[in-house]
Amino acid sequence: MADGVGIRLGIAGALGRMGRAVAAAADQREGVEVAALFDRPGSAGQGVGDRVLTSAREAVDACDVIVDFTTPEASAALARAAVERRGPALVIGSTGFTPEQEADVRKAAAVTAVVKSGNYSLGVNTLIGLVEQAARTLRSPGWDVEVLEAHHNRKVDAPSGTALMLGEAAARGRGLALDQACGRDADGRVSLDRAGARAEGTIGFAVVRGGGVIGEHSVILAAEDEILTLSHSARDRSLFAKGALAAALWAAGRPPGLYDMLDVLGFRDPT
Numbered sequence: 001m002a003d004g005v006g007i008r009l010g011i012a013g014a015l016g017r018m019g020r021a022v023a024a025a026a027d028q029r030e031g032v033e034v035a036a037l038f039d040r041p042g043s044a045g046q047g048v049g050d051r052v053l054t055s056a057r058e059a060v061d062a063c064d065v066i067v068d069f070t071t072p073e074a075s076a077a078l079a080r081a082a083v084e085r086r087g088p089a090l091v092i093g094s095t096g097f098t099p100e101q102e103a104d105v106r107k108a109a110a111v112t113a114v115v116k117s118g119n120y121s122l123g124v125n126t127l128i129g130l131v132e133q134a135a136r137t138l139r140s141p142g143w144d145v146e147v148l149e150a151h152h153n154r155k156v157d158a159p160s161g162t163a164l165m166l167g168e169a170a171a172r173g174r175g176l177a178l179d180q181a182c183g184r185d186a187d188g189r190v191s192l193d194r195a196g197a198r199a200e201g202t203i204g205f206a207v208v209r210g211g212g213v214i215g216e217h218s219v220i221l222a223a224e225d226e227i228l229t230l231s232h233s234a235r236d237r238s239l240f241a242k243g244a245l246a247a248a249l250w251a252a253g254r255p256p257g258l259y260d261m262l263d264v265l266g267f268r269d270p271t
Contacts, residue, residue, distance in 0.1 A: 006031030007252045009245075010063035010088065012056070012078060014048055015039045018069035018093065021241035023048075029245050036062045040074075060085050065248040069093040076101040079108035089113040089251040091244050093120055095161065109258035113251040117261045118161050120243035124217065127232045128169045129267035131219045134228060135173025140201045143223050145170045145181075150208035150216040158207040159190055166219050167203050178203070 009026055013019040014037035026032045036059035037051055038044065044055045059066060060081045065088055068075050075094040082090055083104075090108060095118050097105070108114050119125065135145060147170070149163040159167070164178070167190070171181045181203040183191035190205050198204070208216075218231035243261070250264045262268055 006033065007064045007249060008033050008035035008062060009248060010036040010038070010059040010066035012059070012066055012068035012074065013039060013070035014053060015043065015046075016069065017237075018241065020048075021238055022067050022069070022244055023051075025238060025241040025245050031249065032245065035059075036066075056081060060088060063088045064252050065089040065091060067091045067093075067244050067248055069244070072097045072101045076104040079104040079114070082108045082112050082114075083110075087112045089248075089254065090115070091120075091247045091251060092116040093118075093240070093244060106258060110256055112256050113254035113259065114257070115247045115251050115259045115261070115264060117247075118165065120240045120247060120261065121232070121234065122243045122246060122261075122265070123232045123239070124162055124165075124234075125243070125261035125265055127217065127219070127230055128165055129262050129265060130230055131166055132169040132173040132267075134219075134221055134230065135170040137173075138221050138223075138228070139174055143221050144198060145203045146206065146220040146222065147203065148206045148208075148216075148218045148220065150210070150213050152212050152214070153209050155209060158192065158209070159205045160207075160215070160217075162215065162217055163205060163207075164190065166217060167205065170203050170219065174201075 009032050011019050011022050014023060023034060026034050036054045037048055038054050038056050038059045043053050046053045056078065068078055068090060072094050075092050089112050092114065105114060105116060147163050147166050149160050151160060167182060168178045171178045192205060192207060215234035218229055221228040247264050
């Protein structure tokens with residue numbers, strides 16, 4: 001960590017929507033200095049507002065933490081560079097990694113702190129932690145779990161990645177893998193076909209697609225005589241940038257390891 005300025009932050013994918021959002025949030029966050037912005041190879045020297053893009057190599061050398069919302073390929077390359085330099089810490093928001101790319105990230109986590117998550121919303125990740133705790137306390141039999149999600153009409157995947165994270169949290173609370181607690185279709189996707197009676201102990205999913213909804217997620221734990229609902233509503237996409245910054249501040253100076261937002265928020269024992 002740099003003396004007197006908190007953390008020196010690097011931003012990968014600085015020309016993209018999330019890169020710009022992280023830079024804007026960092027400019028408003030005390031204890032964060034944006035030390036390097038970089039994007040695809042060959043973009044070094046390009047202006048971004050009053051800043052100039054560097055190379056990835058220069059960013060790795062100049063920063064305490066790099067926030068990376070790019071592609072699995074770019075994230076894996078950044079992880080390999082971090083292994084070579086034994087740092088900086090990484091906050092990775094890319095999704096869709098191959099097993100080989102996941103292995104690159106794990107190798108980086110052996111030498112530096114790596115926070116990797118499919119969702120950096122502080123509220124959503126708090127919801128995930130609470131759902132796991134609630135499912136552990138309210139174990140079946142007698143308590144059904146339903147995950148409901150709504151997004152804009154342009155979203156293709158269903159259930160959403162966040163809905164699946166919530167389902168996985170509920171399954172963990174019950175001591176199960178998600179595959180043991182929900183149905184799958186012929187392609188291995190979570191099944192949304194709910195015809196017939198509800199099987200005891202299963203986790204159900206329901207999906208809404210319409211308009212410009214950013215993201216609505218609820219988990220219902222229902223017994224015969226009472227219902228508990230835990231929910232989160234997204235109002236602005238900048239919330240993901242703010243969560244990534246919180247993760248960057250947390251990761252700076254941490255021991256090597258592969259972490260996620262439940263670690264950042266204190267839902268896991270640090271020992």
